[in-house]
């Protein structure tokens with residue numbers, strides 16, 4: 102097992118310099134805000150994700166949390182990939198990320214869809230760490246549902 | 260120049276029993292494994308220990324030669340299996356100096372053993388409630404010591420494994436009793452300063468960990484035992500981490516119950532032990548009902564066997580019990596004093612070595628006194644998951660997370676810890692590998 106396939110530069114970068122960290126209030130007056138707090142009971146990783154949306158566009162995906170490099174980098178990538186997207190697109194990205202992580206290393210990620218998320222390809226080969234990577238994404242799904250933008254059609258199989 | 264005369268009879272360094280670690284390691288087939296291209300460095304024995312060939316052989320031989328159900332047949336195999344099962348009980352009893360083999364109840368693990376006691380309490384409490392509303396009934400014979408209700412108190416500590424927290428929380432919910440606990444000091448010791456208040460006339464049971472699986476602390480129990488006796492409560496010691504690593508004598512400890520688990524002491528999974536004082540086990544109502552635990556059954560009701568059978572409903576883990584007997588033989592062969600001493604040296608070595616790692620913070624006692632060979636730490640602010648992952652890539656197996664003792668993590672303000680734990684086969688070379696691995700972690704996340 103190559104450690105570098107897990108801790109890719111991109112992941113360490115997002116971990117050391119997280120993008121968009123911190124929970125923010127909605128700036129658009131018509132936005133609905135949904136928030137979800139998820140924990141990984143086996144390791145104590147925690148993340149809170151907040152979604153501000155008018156139902157069409159995710160105006161902000163903000164987050165806060167503590168945990169390992171994988172879960173924290175994943176939250177940073179989540180923010181970067183989904184903020185400003187329309188909801189249908191966001192769910193396509195969500196689905197692609199979940200599929201990549203549930204794929205046990207057999208899924209080839211599409212950089213067009215996943216951007217920096219492709220760096221998590223290696224994580225999929227470490228079953229113990231898949232949950233870390235998915236933690237913010239699962240919290241996002243709940244937060245989005247609470248903001249009234251429906252549930253992702255995908256379910257985690259990991 | 261003065262010469263110091265050593266008084267005769269004083270134990271000397273060389274008198275400490277020792278064994279050859281390299282020879283011992285040869286008994287454990289798994290220690291030959293490579294992990295990610297490196298020799299296995301197994302520092303997770305507090306989680307589960309490895310098993311020597313002597314134990315694995317007995318396990319296989321039982322199934323190949325003596326397999327049959329116990330206590331249910333007159334045939335030869337059934338007799339052999341029963342004898343082996345009961346012989347294992349005898350070995351375990353001798354191992355912890357129990358006055359009688361009948362004081363040893365086989366369970367699935369420590370968790371089940373603690374739950375067994377907790378459910379005996381609530382069954383006794385329910386039965387006495389039922390007896391009050393529908394006398395006369397056999398339940399009126401329920402022992403006062405096991406009756407719990409509102410106003411009664413259960414005492415644990417902040418350094419318990421979840422196995423010694425949750426069953427008591429549930430028991431408190433079922434009965435209306437109150438759960439209280441000893442705090443932990445900054446040094447990771449049990450804070451006994453509130454003993455007189457914490458253990459009082461309302462206390463029914465005190466259930467404490469003997470050696471912490473996360474801080475490594477070995478609790479001195481004498482003062483607590485004295486107080487428990489004074490107020491007439493019962494004392495359970497969770498010896499899951501002490502029985503595998505040091506000589507344990509239940510008479511000396513003067514506890515009412517102890518629990519331990521086979522897989523942490525060179526035995527297989529699926530077998531654990533509840534030891535209880537004979538008189539208390541006899542006063543306890545059954546918990547699981549079924550075959551082998553009865554005296555006689557009719558459609559109108561049943562009467563129950565004497566302990567330990569009363570608490571071993573159904574077909575028990577026979578082969579596992581027999582193999583646990585072999586594990587006890589193995590440990591006794593090496594000598595528990597020798598094992599304890601070996602680990603004490605390792606602990607002193609490891610505390611020193613870890614102390615030299617920049618940014619490393621040890622949780623729990625930092626001196627090798629009143630503690631065992633289980634050391635939890637933080638490395639700067641690198642998350643334990645990441646520490647464990649880098650170490651794994653170097654073959655070093657440590658545990659990361661909350662170690663089923665989340666209140667301890669909370670107490671020390673961290674979500675998780677990294678833990679290295681040693682056993683009779685651990686070497687100082689392995690501790691060096693850990694320290695070198697931590698250097699690598701610092702490089703990746705520095």
Ligand SMILES: Cc1ncc(COP(=O)(O)O)c(C=O)c1O
Pocket residue numbers: 305306368369370371420422423468470471472497499500520531663
């Ligand atoms: C102190 C302590 N108590 C209880 C347990 C539970 O043991 P088991 O999981 O075998 O029931 C453990 C082991 O994890 C432990 O370390």
